[in-house]
Amino acid sequence: MSVQNQLKMHDISIQFSGFSALSHVNFALIGGTTHALTGANGAGKSTLMAVLAGTHGHYQGQISINNQHIAVTTPRQARQHGVHLVQQEVDVALVPGLSVAENIMLDQLAEAGFYHSWSKIRQQAHDALSQLGVTLNVEQSVDRCSLAEKQHILLARALTHECRFLILDEPTAPLDQHESERLFDVVRHLKTRGIGIVFISHRLNEIRDICDHVTILRDGKLIDSGRMADFTDALIVEKMLGHRIEDIYPPRRILEKADPLLQIAGLHDDQLLHDISFTLHRGEILGFAGLAGAGKTELCKALFGAASSRVQSAYLNGQRWHPHSPADSVRNGIALIPEERRKEGIFIEESITTNLSVVDDRDFSAFGIFNFRAAREWAQTLMQRLKVKATHSEQSLHHLSGGNQQKVAIGKWLKGQSDVVILDEPTKGVDIRTKADLFRLIENLAHEGKGIIYASGDFSELVGLCHRICILFDGRIVAEISGNDAKEELLLLYSTGGTPA
Ligand SMILES: Nc1ncnc2c1ncn2[C@@H]1O[C@H](COP(=O)(O)OP(=O)(O)OP(=O)(O)O)[C@@H](O)[C@H]1O
Ligand SMILES: [Mg+2]
Numbered sequence: 001m002s003v004q005n006q007l008k009m010h011d012i013s014i015q016f017s018g019f020s021a022l023s024h025v026n027f028a029l030i031g032g033t034t035h036a037l038t039g040a041n042g043a044g045k046s047t048l049m050a051v052l053a054g055t056h057g058h059y060q061g062q063i064s065i066n067n068q069h070i071a072v073t074t075p076r077q078a079r080q081h082g083v084h085l086v087q088q089e090v091d092v093a094l095v096p097g098l099s100v101a102e103n104i105m106l107d108q109l110a111e112a113g114f115y116h117s118w119s120k121i122r123q124q125a126h127d128a129l130s131q132l133g134v135t136l137n138v139e140q141s142v143d144r145c146s147l148a149e150k151q152h153i154l155l156a157r158a159l160t161h162e163c164r165f166l167i168l169d170e171p172t173a174p175l176d177q178h179e180s181e182r183l184f185d186v187v188r189h190l191k192t193r194g195i196g197i198v199f200i201s202h203r204l205n206e207i208r209d210i211c212d213h214v215t216i217l218r219d220g221k222l223i224d225s226g227r228m229a230d231f232t233d234a235l236i237v238e239k240m241l242g243h244r245i246e247d248i249y250p251p252r253r254i255l256e257k258a259d260p261l262l263q264i265a266g267l268h269d270d271q272l273l274h275d276i277s278f279t280l281h282r283g284e285i286l287g288f289a290g291l292a293g294a295g296k297t298e299l300c301k302a303l304f305g306a307a308s309s310r311v312q313s314a315y316l317n318g319q320r321w322h323p324h325s326p327a328d329s330v331r332n333g334i335a336l337i338p339e340e341r342r343k344e345g346i347f348i349e350e351s352i353t354t355n356l357s358v359v360d361d362r363d364f365s366a367f368g369i370f371n372f373r374a375a376r377e378w379a380q381t382l383m384q385r386l387k388v389k390a391t392h393s394e395q396s397l398h399h400l401s402g403g404n405q406q407k408v409a410i411g412k413w414l415k416g417q418s419d420v421v422i423l424d425e426p427t428k429g430v431d432i433r434t435k436a437d438l439f440r441l442i443e444n445l446a447h448e449g450k451g452i453i454y455a456s457g458d459f460s461e462l463v464g465l466c467h468r469i470c471i472l473f474d475g476r477i478v479a480e481i482s483g484n485d486a487k488e489e490l491l492l493l494y495s496t497g498g499t500p501a
Contacts, residue, residue, distance in 0.1 A: 005031035012061035036207035039217035041403025042389035053085035054078035082164030101125035128156035147174035249464035266312030272475035287466035
């Protein structure tokens with residue numbers, strides 16, 4: 001029986017250009033246990049774990065392992081103490097163009113004096129993956145991997161070292177229900193090996209499933225910490241937000257006269273989508289449910305003209321139309337809020353104002369001159385409406401927390417005159433308060449007469465929000481259920497290829 005390692009962070013504070021992101025936070029992690037770290041967007045979760053992983057050398061406070069004080073000011077030092085981080089945005093930690101094996105063995109390859117034997121590298125990468133119960137061609141390029149696979153690569157990378165403490169920053173945000181279950185099995189297995197695991201997530205049911213302890217942060221401060229069993233969901237939410245929250249879904253509005261807005265018949269693409277037909281009405285929130293790989297993202301992109309497709313017939317506002325190109329879609333009043341926001345939805349180095357005004361800069365330009373003041377005012381209004389946590393509207397997105405970047409990605413489409421708004425997994429990584437705000441915004445857009453397409457793998461959201469839900473399985477619509485009759489279990493059944501008995 002191995003000894004239980006104990007990690008302690010004591011009185012941790014950190015500032016960024018005068019902004020205090022953490023103040024006097026304590027945190028303890030015991031080997032062989034799972035510890036949930038939760039809090040609203042921008043609460044400081046990622047920052048606290050980045051300190052532990054050696055990314056921010058300029059913190060104040062102490063870190064100790066087994067009561068021995070340790071210096072952690074570089075990622076390398078953290079790794080030497082057995083601390084490994086799987087980041088929130090997996091792409092940032094991977095090197096595009098390199099193979100799966102090279103990405104898994106990246107730290108070793110970067111060490112001076114490491115003897116490169118390619119067959120050994122491939123073997124070690126393969127072994128690390130099999131510890132996770134994953135089979136993946138280690139010679140293929142990482143660019144071809146799905147998000148779930150990329151996450152396995154980062155987990156495998158941690159396992160190629162002597163890993164004592166593992167931090168998973170929102171690991172399930174890009175995963176569907178099945179993939180998440182598999183990850184939980186891996187986490188449970190690593191726990192039995194004596195590894196202490198920090199699990200960051202906004203989904204309370206998940207952290208309840210797999211975590212022994214919970215710590216709640218708010219505005220960079222420690223609010224509470226204790227045994228998971230001693231906290232109800234309502235109590236956690238209250239501690240996260242500082243107040244209670246009632247229903248997160250707006251009341252379901254009855255669709256009165258439903259004018260067709262977008263009619264699609266027989267849409268196909270070359271890979272996955274097959275004979276997709278549906279009608280979206282004005283004022284309607286139409287859900288598309290499905291697991292990863294079912295075709296939700298492909299459908300959203302095809303409808304927006306960002307991926308090629310063929311349709312037998314399509315009408316937009318009663319006019320013949322077919323998806324053609326994103327520019328054409330935007331001109332015709334269709335907006336897409338894409339899933340992989342960091343790659344497609346935002347300009348990470350640009351300011352919040354630029355990001356929010358870039359969609360429709362006609363609104364901010366007259367005679368070829370860009371009106372910064374109008375753009376900034378609009379950005380500030382939106383930041384208030386979505387409660388974007390930032391020091392000011394000129395801050396670059398780079399330093400915003402993950403959830404706050406997502407709010408900007410969504411916000412930038414709310415100004416446009418689009419009739420059809422397509423949202424692909426918009427609530428990934430956003431906290432419960434923001435979710436409630438977003439649902440209200442979406443409901444308002446629908447109420448104004450827009451049509452909303454809402455694609456999600458989170459079935460409780462679809463049930464709470466949508467008038468109608470189409471279920472995708474293997475690129476086809478296999479069922480359509482009215483929002484009133486929808487139940488999560490039924491959506492799960494259809495989306496795994498089943499049918500009710
Ligand atoms: N390098 C940085 N420069 C400036 N501000 C930063 C930096 N890193 C973090 N912050 C700020 O610190 C605060 C905490 O951010 P952090 O990413 O830790 O939040 P989080 O709890 O992980 O939120 P989310 O749930 O959205 O991921 C945010 O207001 C963020 O903008
Ligand atoms: Mg974060």
